Amino acid sequence: MKRRNFIQKTALSTGAISMGSGLSYASPFASPKEPYKFNLKYAPHLGMFESHAGKDPIDQLNFMADQGFTAFEDNKMRTRDVAVQEKMAQTMEKRGIEMGVFVAVFLKEGHVASGDSENRKAFLAHCKESVEVAKRVNAKWMTVVPGNVAPKIKEGYQRANVIETLKQASAVFEPHNLTMVLEPLNFFNHPGAFLTDSPQAYEICKAVNSPSCKILFDIYHQQIQEGNLIPNMEACWDEIAYIQIGDNPGRNEPTTGEINFWNVLKFIKEKGYNGVLGMEHGNSRPDKEGEQAVIQAYKNIDSFSH
Template sequence: MPKFAANLSMMFNEVPFPERFAAAAKAGFKAVEFLFPYDYAPAEVAGWLKENGLVNALFNLPPGDFAAGERGIASLPGREQEFRDGVAKAVEYALALGTPKVHCMAGLVPAGGDHAQHRALYIENVRYAAQEMAKHGRMLVIEPINHRDMPGYFLNTQAEGHAVCKEIGLPNLKVQMDFYHCQIVEGDLTMTFKNNFAGIGHVQIASVPTRNEPDEGEINYRHIFKLLDEMGYDGFVGCEYRPRGRTEDGLGWFREIPCPLSSKEC
C-alpha cells in the first residue's frame, strides 16, 4: 500500500507547528512534509521528527517573500544570488533533517513577461540547484501548479516539467506530480502517471475541486492508490489538502488504507 506523509503546513492546523509532529504521529502517520522549515533552527525540527518517530519526506526551497505573495524565485531575473543562497540553506536543512527530496518553486511570471527569458533562467537555476543537491545525495523536484490556485505560476503541466528535466539531464532531477493540480490542468491522470512514471519523484493528493480530504470529488483515489502500487511507486504520498474541519475528524480515508483495495469488505 502507499506510504503517506501528512503535510503539516495544511493539516493539523488546530495546534502550533511544533505540536503538529506529535499530532501526526498520534494519528498514525510515519512521515511528514511541509512547505518551509526556515522559521525554526534545523536542530529544533530534527528534534521534533526524532521525538515522534517521523521521517521528513519533502520541503521546499526558500520561496522569496511568501507573505507578500511570492511563490518561488527560480524563474525571476535579478534574484540569482538570492536563489543560490536559498539552495545552500535548503541543503543545510535537508542534511540536518535527513530529507531526501527538496522542491524548487518556479515563481510567478508578471503579465507581459518574456517567457523565453524566464525559461532560460529557470533552466539555469534548476540545473544549479540539482547539481548542489546531488553533491549531498538529495533529489530536486519541480512541480507543475494550476493557474486557478496560483495565477501566473511559471510551470503548469506535467509535459512542461518533464521537458525541463529532459533538457537538463540530471538523474537526481524529477517532477512532482500532485494529482490535484494535474486533474485541474490536464486530467487523464492514469495515463499521465504511467507515461511519465520514470521521471516522477514525488506524489501529492487532494480532492478536486475543493482541495479537501481525498475521499470526495472528481478523483477516484482508490483507483489512484491501486495504480501507485501496480506501477511500483515506492516514495511517499504527500497529503497536501485542507481538512474540511478538524484534521483528525477527516482521516477516515486514511484509517481504511491498510485494508487491501481488492477486498470487497473495504
C-alpha cells in the same frame, strides 16, 4: 505564501512553537492500541491534527505516528529555529516517520524565467541554505517553484533561463544526494505561474538531466490543470520523485471531491512507488470530528488493494 493558505491552522510561527513536550514515544492523547498499517507512506503536516494533539509539533508528530502514519512533510521547515528542527528530527527518527518535502524555493515575485542574475542568486542562495536544513531533518526532497512567467520575453528564452538555473541548483544538491522536486501549479489558484503541467515539467527535467531535479506530481493541481491523471503520470513516471494528494474541488481530504483515489493509488502502488505521498490539503470539517474524518478517509482509500 498564498498557496499554503488552504491549510487551516498550519501557520505556526517559528517563535510560537513550544519545545516542552520531550521525546517520549507515547502520545498523551487517545490513540488506537495498534497503529493502522497503511499500504503507502501518507504524510500529514502540522496543524492537520491540532485539535487532538495541541499546538506543540512534537505532540503532533507523536499523534500522527500513533494513527499509523509513517511519513510527514512540513513546508515551513526551512524557516523554523534550528533547535525545533533538531527536536522534530529526533522525534521522527524514534517514531519511524520519514521526512517528506519542505519548501526550498517558492518565488512569488522574482522571475527565474527572466534570466535576471539577482533572481538567480537569490534562488541558489535558498538552495544552499536548504542543504543544511535537509541534513538536519533527514530530508531527501525539497519543493522548488521557479516563479511566474516573465513578461515581454519569448517562451523559448524563458525555458532556457529556467533550465540553466535548475542546472546550477542541481550542482548544489547532487554532492549531498538531495533532490529538488519541481511542482507544476494550476492556472486557477496560481495564475501566471511559469510551471503549470506535467509535460512541461518532464521536458525541463530531461533538459536538466540530473538525479537532483525531478517532478513533484500534485494530484490536486494536475486534476485542475490537465486531468487525465493516470495516463499523464504514466507518461512522465520516470521523472516523478514525489507525489502530493488533495481532492478537487475544495482541496480537502480524499473522498470529498471528484477524484477516484482508489484507482489512482492502485496505479501508484502497482508502479512500485515506495516514496512519500504528501497530504497537501485542508480538512473539510473543523475540530476533532474533521480530523477523524481525514484519518478515516485515508483508511478508506488505502483499501485499494483489499
